[in-house]
Amino acid sequence: MKSRSVTARTVRRVASTIVKHAFLILMALISVYPVLWVIAIAFSPGESLSSPTLAFGIIPVPSTFTLVHFSSILSLTVGNGSNFPLWVRNSALITVSSVLGSVALTLPAGYAFSRRKFRGQQASMFSFLLPTMFPGVVTIIPQFLLFSTLHLVNTFFAVIIPYMVGSLSLSIFIMKSAFDSIPREIDEAAMIDGAGELRIFTRMLLPLTLPSIATVSLWAFMGSWLDWALAHVMLQDNSLWTLPLALYAFLQSNYSYYGSFSAMALVMAVPVFIVFIVFQKYLVTGLTAGSVKG
Amino acid sequence: MAKLKLEHVSKTFKGAKSPVVSEVNLDVNEGEFLVLLGPSGCGKTTTLRMVAGLETPTAGDIYIGDTLVNDVEPRDRDIAMVFQSYALYPHMTVHDNLAFPLKMRKHAKDDIEKMVNSAAATLEITDLLKRRPKELSGGQRQRVALGRAIVRNPKVFLMDEPLSNLDAKLRVQTRVELKNLQRRLGTTTVYVTHDQAEAMTLADRVAVMKQGVIQQVGSPTEIYAHPANKFVAGFLGSPTMNFMEGTLKVADSGAYFDCGDFGFQVDPSLSRVVAKGSSKKATYGIRAEDVEVDKTEREGWVQVSVYGSELMGSEQYVHGKRGKMSIVARAPMDFQAAIGESVWMNLYSPNGHFFDSETEAALA
Numbered sequence: 001m002k003s004r005s006v007t008a009r010t011v012r013r014v015a016s017t018i019v020k021h022a023f024l025i026l027m028a029l030i031s032v033y034p035v036l037w038v039i040a041i042a043f044s045p046g047e048s049l050s051s052p053t054l055a056f057g058i059i060p061v062p063s064t065f066t067l068v069h070f071s072s073i074l075s076l077t078v079g080n081g082s083n084f085p086l087w088v089r090n091s092a093l094i095t096v097s098s099v100l101g102s103v104a105l106t107l108p109a110g111y112a113f114s115r116r117k118f119r120g121q122q123a124s125m126f127s128f129l130l131p132t133m134f135p136g137v138v139t140i141i142p143q144f145l146l147f148s149t150l151h152l153v154n155t156f157f158a159v160i161i162p163y164m165v166g167s168l169s170l171s172i173f174i175m176k177s178a179f180d181s182i183p184r185e186i187d188e189a190a191m192i193d194g195a196g197e198l199r200i201f202t203r204m205l206l207p208l209t210l211p212s213i214a215t216v217s218l219w220a221f222m223g224s225w226l227d228w229a230l231a232h233v234m235l236q237d238n239s240l241w242t243l244p245l246a247l248y249a250f251l252q253s254n255y256s257y258y259g260s261f262s263a264m265a266l267v268m269a270v271p272v273f274i275v276f277i278v279f280q281k282y283l284v285t286g287l288t289a290g291s292v293k294g
Numbered sequence: 295m296a297k298l299k300l301e302h303v304s305k306t307f308k309g310a311k312s313p314v315v316s317e318v319n320l321d322v323n324e325g326e327f328l329v330l331l332g333p334s335g336c337g338k339t340t341t342l343r344m345v346a347g348l349e350t351p352t353a354g355d356i357y358i359g360d361t362l363v364n365d366v367e368p369r370d371r372d373i374a375m376v377f378q379s380y381a382l383y384p385h386m387t388v389h390d391n392l393a394f395p396l397k398m399r400k401h402a403k404d405d406i407e408k409m410v411n412s413a414a415a416t417l418e419i420t421d422l423l424k425r426r427p428k429e430l431s432g433g434q435r436q437r438v439a440l441g442r443a444i445v446r447n448p449k450v451f452l453m454d455e456p457l458s459n460l461d462a463k464l465r466v467q468t469r470v471e472l473k474n475l476q477r478r479l480g481t482t483t484v485y486v487t488h489d490q491a492e493a494m495t496l497a498d499r500v501a502v503m504k505q506g507v508i509q510q511v512g513s514p515t516e517i518y519a520h521p522a523n524k525f526v527a528g529f530l531g532s533p534t535m536n537f538m539e540g541t542l543k544v545a546d547s548g549a550y551f552d553c554g555d556f557g558f559q560v561d562p563s564l565s566r567v568v569a570k571g572s573s574k575k576a577t578y579g580i581r582a583e584d585v586e587v588d589k590t591e592r593e594g595w596v597q598v599s600v601y602g603s604e605l606m607g608s609e610q611y612v613h614g615k616r617g618k619m620s621i622v623a624r625a626p627m628d629f630q631a632a633i634g635e636s637v638w639m640n641l642y643s644p645n646g647h648f649f650d651s652e653t654e655a656a657l658a
Contacts, residue, residue: 183379183381185377185378185379185381186381186383186384188346188348188368188375188377188381189375189377189381189382189383189442190383190394191348191367191368191369192346192347192348192368192369192371192373192374192375192395193369193394193395193398193442194369194395194398194399195369195394195398196369199398204383207385208384208385
């Protein structure tokens with residue numbers, strides 16, 4: 001009787017594990033499958049979607065391994081000398097500025113919401129949340145009108161400022177939560193030990209919230225590095241193009257250059273991939289900071 | 295070291311109806327170890343935080359030495375505080391935790407090393423200097439927190455239940471070391487605790503607080519032997535003092551305490567507080583060690599039914615019940631009485647205390 005119930009329980013546990021793993025593998029395959037296509041097209045000769053061959057009738061693999069598309073995107077020039085290195089530089093400049101600006105705004109704001117009590121605190125928090133309740137694209141038109149008035153359209157400011165501000169809502173919540181998770185006694189001990197508020201912020205709170213700072217940086221990085229919609233509206237001059245705009249251009253010409261498109265998509269994904277690998281540990285810690293008092 | 299003085303200090307938090315700390319007057323002498331003792335929420339930690347400068351008094355003045363410090367920043371008060379949670383800087387090594395207050399005060403690098411090493415040697419934590427707080431045990435963290443307090447030789451130590459996170463055995467050991475350390479350093483210390491045993495063993499003087507008001511200030515023996523009111527009498531001592539309600543009657547023949555179905559003759563000096571021929575509602579308190587217990591009936595002793603006993607090692611506490619009244623008596627280890635068995639207890643002792651039933655203040 002006893003052994004029968006143990007066996008039944010073991011069978012149920014094994015079956016449950018198999019079902020769960022099968023589901024996870026299926027989900028992972030669905031996520032990875034388009035990426036496999038991009039990789040296969042990028043390393044296959046030709047510009048067609050049908051360049052790769054299908055292993056087992058379903059898995060795309062390069063028909064012949066080639067780096068021709070990578071060399072072609074390096075030598076590509078549009079208009080008056082607008083080229084790949086320039087787009088990389090533009091993307092990097094905009095992204096670095098947005099990330100630095102976003103972090104610079106997020107840290108003091110998160111600190112203030114966590115450590116200070118002030119009139120209108122709840123309303124301010126809500127005002128930061130409000131834009132996240134609308135689709136991002138809704139804000140593009142008013143932003144375009146605003147930057148037109150300020151004569152900033154077709155300048156990097158027209159994307160850097162919205163990227164900076166756009167990531168603030170979630171970032172401020174993450175940082176507030178991170179600062180909240182640090183006991184006030186740490187501030188008070190430092191205060192008694194002789195530190196002023198700025199020093200407490202820089203010497204105590206910032207080192208202790210590095211995982212969350214990494215998270216908000218990553219959030220801001222993704223928001224600007226991968227954005228196409230806002231850049232498409234604000235940056236009309238091809239010398240100001242970012243990588244997503246250049247990528248889009250491959251699909252807009254009379255002939256779709258899927259090989260070069262895929263090669264550039266891979267190049268664009270490399271920094272994201274590296275940043276994710278490096279900050280993966282921090283990302284999880286940062287997102288869960290404050291959820292459990294340590 | 296310096297003396298510390300609180301004059302009519304009160305604190306009411308924003309939006310609160312009643313004050314957390316009310317009209318506290320306290321003088322702490324140079325080099326004295328004063329313990330603020332009271333139950334949770336009595337205002338003892340708020341009082342300590344006002345001395346530290348972490349809270350601003352709503353009214354009253356605080357002096358450290360001869361300086362009025364109401365408007366002085368915490369860092370400029372020359373005090374050091376040990377927190378209940380230790381509040382060690384988790385990203386710094388023990389060395390850097392100890393060096394931090396010295397760096398903030400711009401001591402020379404060589405001096406910092408000497409002072410850190412000296413504090414570490416005093417607390418026997420030299421071998422821990424390179425570790426981070428998370429690599430330390432509770433007891434070691436507590437020592438580091440103490441080290442950070444003593445390293446810059448402040449005028450006053452403020453300690454907020456620093457032993458409460460330690461296990462019982464380590465707590466007893468550490469409080470002896472703490473007392474010894476304070477004696478050696480001679481630094482004026484204000485120590486907050488809710489643990490009466492800690493207060494009794496550590497303090498030169500104890501200030502007992504209840505609902506923001508200081509009930510009594512005195513040496514541990516003074517407070518234990520002569521509590522100012524029923525609260526102090528009940529808060530100090532373990533097990534808690536036995537209390538019984540009754541009527542104090544003074545006649546020509548002497549004073550008598552009537553508890554209804556039993557009573558006993560008491561100290562005739564109580565006629566000073568109750569006029570002859572009159573009576574007064576009163577509470578009688580007697581500690582377990584003053585209650586005598588026997589298995590045979592004696593004249594004037596009260597019959598109670600045993601409902602439990604706690605063996606404490608060389609002695610035991612016998613818990614008895616008579617009607618709704620519970621009484622604890624200390625008995626020798628070999629005293630044996632089964633649950634439900636009748637024993638007799640002598641509830642009158644010259645060490646007993648009478649309290650006014652209305653005001654709860656001690657009588658005579």
